[in-house]
Amino acid sequence: METLVIRPVELGSAQYQKTLALRRAVLLEPFGIPLREACGDDDGAVHWAAFDGDSCVGCLLLIDRGGGTWQLRQMAVAPALQRGGIGRRLVLAAVEGAREAGGALLLAHAREPAVPFYEAVGFVTSGEPFEQVGLPHRRVVLALATQA
Secondary structure (H helix, E strand, C coil): CCCEEEEEECCCCHHHHHHHHHHHHHHHHHHCCCHHHHCCCHHHEEEEEEEECCEEEEEEEEEEEECCEEEEEEEEECHHHCCCCHHHHHHHHHHHHHHHCCCCEEEEEEEHHHHHHHHHCCCEEEEEEEEECCEEEEEEEEECCCCC
8 A cells, every 4th residue: 555645635526526436335335325315414524535546545524513513424444445544544634623623522423333443542432322324323422622
């Protein structure tokens, strides 16, 4: 792998199109979710992406929900590269982005198998399991406020 670069990408750009292709392949098509349905938050989101050269190998959406709360959504890592640290680096970049924007809380709706991943980067589970897009999920949260 070349040097991994993690950065925000502009909505509608060629890099954004690459994130859409990855989201479609990893998150949507396997579960029968239409792309149109999955893009409802795209306009207001910060789109973070991990690039290995010209290839998008990971992405997520970071959305300002107001009141200091931000949400991570639609995190995807290329299947052949999962468990290699790309997801962790993406989440940590998004955490810093939300913190720099004045965020106090970061939340995500994690699929059950992904909960240990989020816990490993500091999130804690909150509330009862629930179903989303036909799959069991847990709400995970991370306090962003830094101690002065």
